Amino acid sequence: MADIVLDKVTKKYPDGALAVQEVNLEIADGEFIILVGPSGCGKSTTLNMLAGLEDITAGELRIGGERVNEKAPKDRDIAMVFQSYALYPHMTVRENMAFPLRLAKIDDKIVDAKVAEASKILDLGQHLDRKPSNLSGGQRQRVAMGRAIVRNPKAFLMDEPLSNLDAKLRVQMRTEVSRLQKNLGTTTVYVTHDQTEAMTLGDRVVVMRGGAVQQVGSPQYLYENPANLFVAGFIGSPAMNFIPATLENGELSTALGTFPLSDKVRRMAERGRRPVREVIMGLRPEHLEDASMVEGANSSRGATFTTQVDVLESMGSDKYAYFSISGKRASSAQLDELAADVGVSDLGAGQTVARISAASRAKEGSSLDVWVDLDKIQLFDPESGKALTYSD
Amino acid sequence: MSTHAAVKAKPVLSEGKKAERRLGLLLCAPAAFIMIAVTAWPIIYSFWLSLQRYDLKFPDKQEFIGLENYTAVLSSPYWWDAFGITALLTVITVVIELVLGMALALVMHRTLVGRGLVRTSALIPYGIVTVVAAFSWKYAYTPETGYLAELFGGAPLTDKASALAIIASAEIWKTTPFMALLLMAGLALVPDDMLKAAAMDGASGWQRFTKIMVPMMKPAILVALLFRTLDAFRIFDNIFVLTAGSQGTGSVSMLTYNNLIKGLNLGIGSTMSVLIFVAVAIIAFVFIKVFGTAAPGSDNGGKR
């Protein structure tokens, strides 16, 4: 077990592609770190540099305080789980799991004991003599995990280990990975582009975009205090609503109406930043509510507008009300990039979502008074994408 | 593993499996039919000839003599000398070709720049007609016409050991690219991730090669070895051009040629060609038996 430090780590591929630029990251001993971001943002490249499978172009990588830039993968004492599992098809499950130990010339008895222990933890006992081709997806995944844990490495690296599983199994394996990591207490770096995994698994989440780190923090912190539009839009499901707005005399005028800024938001927005007039207002779906459901005390820190409900989805515990906003859409380079990644034409327009109480009597096609929690409004600079309401 | 598969394969096949098998047979049928028409008939005919005393120099003495030709051939020291030379050449050339071919395949697989050029240039020897290449070797090793003869001093083709070495080297030079090509197809079967995983598991370059690549390439290696062994056992053109079988360098094919075409003895010649056929069949059988589990099609993973 060890801590991992990335000091201005940069990767430039021979063809000139700059995949990772100046990543600074300190991973504490035993920490579970998630690298998340859209496709092609350099997550795998970063992980491969940690593993030693890719050379580091510039910067320094330290594991347990020791510079390892020049060390071969086998000398770094790190285990990796691949998206494809990369099980050896000509070996049985037992041989697969024992492989790293055999290479390390460990005593047969100890190898057997360790394999038995790992297979017990992972519930693979009855499959030890099978070949990987005769296993189910989830079992293969567990064998890959087993191969990583048998040798008690300094750290685990996992590159989208669950993305080949179906939705249900993924949830199940997710908890299993989490439990395993907690029990073993091994430093883990986990790559995913699934933001549910990012939110639920890690101690800290690193959001990457175009090879650069956008923000690092605990899932809850990133959710509540995104540093920029990209992080705000990436974290959270359904995604944050983005609405263009004009900031004037302490008021926000939007296509939904005019909202006074709460003291808290105003203080943050005015803190030494250049006066921005055109902004993007960000609203989490749960900060919108059916006005008739809001208690008296709360309603004072909110504002209300009236809109037409296009679609109403009941999720059981609550309802999602979708409505559209007229006028121009929020546009920003970061939002366009996010939209391209999730495959919709744009995020800043069209549908706005409110997560309203299940008891609400809102109906599709009829109008609804929507309450906005003014304290929770986030403001972004459309040009730089930076959050005006972000305090670090 | 194989017993496991056999047990599973035996029980009654489902409708879908049956249809699949029928389709498979249907698709093979034309090829099988042509093969029988083209190859089975000559084989049967030479087997028939091998049971006769049939020397074109004495055509009236032709008669059916059963297996007498076989006893004659199998008790002749000429046959066994040639057989020994053939076996020796086969083993030496195939082993060296395997090693060189593997190295060449790894180089071709790895090179990122000018891949096409490397492959094309590596394949040139295989593209040259054997007889042409053999003549150029012959002149190279002949005093007065060749540069290599001087290098080795005197006339290397007139000495048994050096002549054999020259024959073997000509064979190797020519067919290593073929071996490399077959092995490269096998290399493509090894996923990158698996080699990375092995590196992470602590395997050195050599261990990755022996413990991951070779086992996964086994079917390709088997096919390459089988093809080359069968080919090498029938070596003829290089010997024919380089030494014409003098200095005891004749292979079984050479001996057969001498009896059949030069000696006009159809009976003995046919006997020898049948024996070569049998030897080749035994080699193929042994290969399949020994490396059985790795043979393409019998692999469990491949069947899924």
Ligand SMILES: Nc1ncnc2c1ncn2[C@@H]1O[C@H](COP(=O)(O)OP(=O)(O)OP(=O)(O)O)[C@@H](O)[C@H]1O
């Ligand atoms: N071998 C390579 N040579 C050149 N460029 C590469 C190479 N591998 C990756 N890249 C580039 O580096 C960037 C980052 O790639 P990387 O594989 O790290 O992305 P990723 O974040 O893992 O994406 P995904 O979620 O799709 O796996 C991409 O733009 C990619 O095109």
Ligand SMILES: [Mg+2]
């Ligand atoms: Mg990746």
